[in-house]
Amino acid sequence: MVAAKSPLKTTLIVLVIAVALLWTLFPLYYLFLTSVKSIRIIMERPPRLFVWPPSFEMYERILIKEHFYEFFVNSFIIAAGATLLALAIGGLAAFAFSHWKFRGKEPLFLVSMIGRMFPPITTLVPIYLMVMYAGLLDTYLALILIYASFQVPLVLLILRDFFSQVPREISECAYIDGCTPWQVFIRIILPLAKNGIVAAGILCFVEAWNEFIFALVLTSFKAKTAPVVLATYVENEGTLQWGALAALGVWTVMPTLLFMLFLRKFLIRGLTVGALKA
Amino acid sequence: MSTTMGKRAGSGWAGVLRNPTLMFLLPMGLYLILWRAIPLLYTVFLSLNDWNLVRRGGARTFIGLDNYVGLVWDARFHDSLWISFVFMVVATGIQTVLGVGLALATDRSFRGKSFVQGALLLPMFLTPVAVGAIWYILFQPSIGPVNYLLSFLGLGPYNMLGSASTALWAIVIADIWQWTPFIYLLVLSALQGIPETIIEAAQIDCASDFVIVRKIILPLIKGTILVAALLRAMEAFRVFPKIYVMTGGGPGHATEASGILIYKTAFRFFEIGYASAMTIIMLVLLVTAYGFYLKVVRRVSLEY
Numbered sequence: 314m315v316a317a318k319s320p321l322k323t324t325l326i327v328l329v330i331a332v333a334l335l336w337t338l339f340p341l342y343y344l345f346l347t348s349v350k351s352i353r354i355i356m357e358r359p360p361r362l363f364v365w366p367p368s369f370e371m372y373e374r375i376l377i378k379e380h381f382y383e384f385f386v387n388s389f390i391i392a393a394g395a396t397l398l399a400l401a402i403g404g405l406a407a408f409a410f411s412h413w414k415f416r417g418k419e420p421l422f423l424v425s426m427i428g429r430m431f432p433p434i435t436t437l438v439p440i441y442l443m444v445m446y447a448g449l450l451d452t453y454l455a456l457i458l459i460y461a462s463f464q465v466p467l468v469l470l471i472l473r474d475f476f477s478q479v480p481r482e483i484s485e486c487a488y489i490d491g492c493t494p495w496q497v498f499i500r501i502i503l504p505l506a507k508n509g510i511v512a513a514g515i516l517c518f519v520e521a522w523n524e525f526i527f528a529l530v531l532t533s534f535k536a537k538t539a540p541v542v543l544a545t546y547v548e549n550e551g552t553l554q555w556g557a558l559a560a561l562g563v564w565t566v567m568p569t570l571l572f573m574l575f576l577r578k579f580l581i582r583g584l585t586v587g588a589l590k591a
Numbered sequence: 592m593s594t595t596m597g598k599r600a601g602s603g604w605a606g607v608l609r610n611p612t613l614m615f616l617l618p619m620g621l622y623l624i625l626w627r628a629i630p631l632l633y634t635v636f637l638s639l640n641d642w643n644l645v646r647r648g649g650a651r652t653f654i655g656l657d658n659y660v661g662l663v664w665d666a667r668f669h670d671s672l673w674i675s676f677v678f679m680v681v682a683t684g685i686q687t688v689l690g691v692g693l694a695l696a697t698d699r700s701f702r703g704k705s706f707v708q709g710a711l712l713l714p715m716f717l718t719p720v721a722v723g724a725i726w727y728i729l730f731q732p733s734i735g736p737v738n739y740l741l742s743f744l745g746l747g748p749y750n751m752l753g754s755a756s757t758a759l760w761a762i763v764i765a766d767i768w769q770w771t772p773f774i775y776l777l778v779l780s781a782l783q784g785i786p787e788t789i790i791e792a793a794q795i796d797c798a799s800d801f802v803i804v805r806k807i808i809l810p811l812i813k814g815t816i817l818v819a820a821l822l823r824a825m826e827a828f829r830v831f832p833k834i835y836v837m838t839g840g841g842p843g844h845a846t847e848a849s850g851i852l853i854y855k856t857a858f859r860f861f862e863i864g865y866a867s868a869m870t871i872i873m874l875v876l877l878v879t880a881y882g883f884y885l886k887v888v889r890r891v892s893l894e895y
Binding site: 322326330333337338343344356360362401402403405406409413415425430433434435437438443458459461462465469493519525530541543544547548555558559562566570572577581584585 | 626627633693711712720727733772874
């Protein structure tokens, strides 16, 4: 925006960017590095900043021999389930908010958003009791239902924005041709707003994958998710099994890294809309 | 058009289904009432009870406001609020300054721009527990490079996470690492919305870059910065996973923020009535603080 003219200023900006990159990427690099160091090299002083050949022994031990891959499967099923549910519920509401006028529309929208404003921890205790009474402790279903409830307002926010960009004439033509609202929604709006659905879906998935406190309280073994396993691993083996700990860490951040590499545009678009329209 | 169109299209259906607006809104309404509104009211109810899930066979007694009276004198709870507050203010403040600075520095065309912006945004999408684990490793005296760096500078060896006076700052650093990108992203998108012509006009008038940033760009993006900082502060106040992983609230109670204390009270000591009262107090404080903040924001934006 502001054009760099003097060489001094250019140098300064390059320096700032270089420091920022180093600061951002080094911790991630060090996590990966720790996961591929052998036990002997990990303890070396000064810490080595490069190892060759990398040893993937920890990944094999943690994921396959100690069956930790099961928890990543859990995380995946729960995050995917919550994403689909939130998209369905939030998508329907977003259609109504973007295409119809009705009484109390604005207040209703604000009330739906409040759900996102107050901290999830405020409902931790009652939700624990509700889930316990329903006999759903340590099940996929409990976490799917709860995570979806966190994400519905976000989906509504993002999809309302995308749905209202579909030109009105298109849906009006469809009504004249005798389509029901349901058909307009399924056949016209959804296909035309598929970028928005991908953006909202990815953001939901990432947030559900990352969630910790409810997973910590509501699961004990069968439905344990990756962050819970990682946190308890730090608690129990934190000072002993550095390589294994780092390998678990690498696996936990993997989905996000993949999304950032391949679908960054959607992730960022969804987040910007989600944050600024609120 | 909408309502009439809706009615005509749904004229054959019975009951609720006759109104398509309702049909599209009902699932969300019921869902949010079940998972957000009812639990919140239930918390209020729980806070008025003495209820320990293990003691006395888990019997519940209605005690009115006694839990709240207890909280007035509970120093550990007061400390936790103070820790959350300090954490929120320091972390959000530094994130805002760094995020705005970085956005100003990278909002220009240069080679590798897309890579740089993508890389700088990365931490905000990572699992907070994993971020905690990363910094837990980095701060370790035995294997982490931070401590090596400190001793290289003649300041160590020093266990930042193991000392009550520095543990909170170590967590603040991890939080800054993860969430500066959030401010950066929002400010960057605001900068991209400023028309080039405004800047060019100022350059023609020979305004220095410093003056352009100070007098033109910052006033234009002030609203975005305030909103971004507010959103960040709301998240920072309820910080949980990083503390849980990096210190568990210790050493002693040095990093026991409100979220950690509420969790321990409810799920380690099983005092769910008392924990609910803490939750309500925290919520009331948050709502008051945001109300106040929004008022300030409104006044600041009116000044210009």
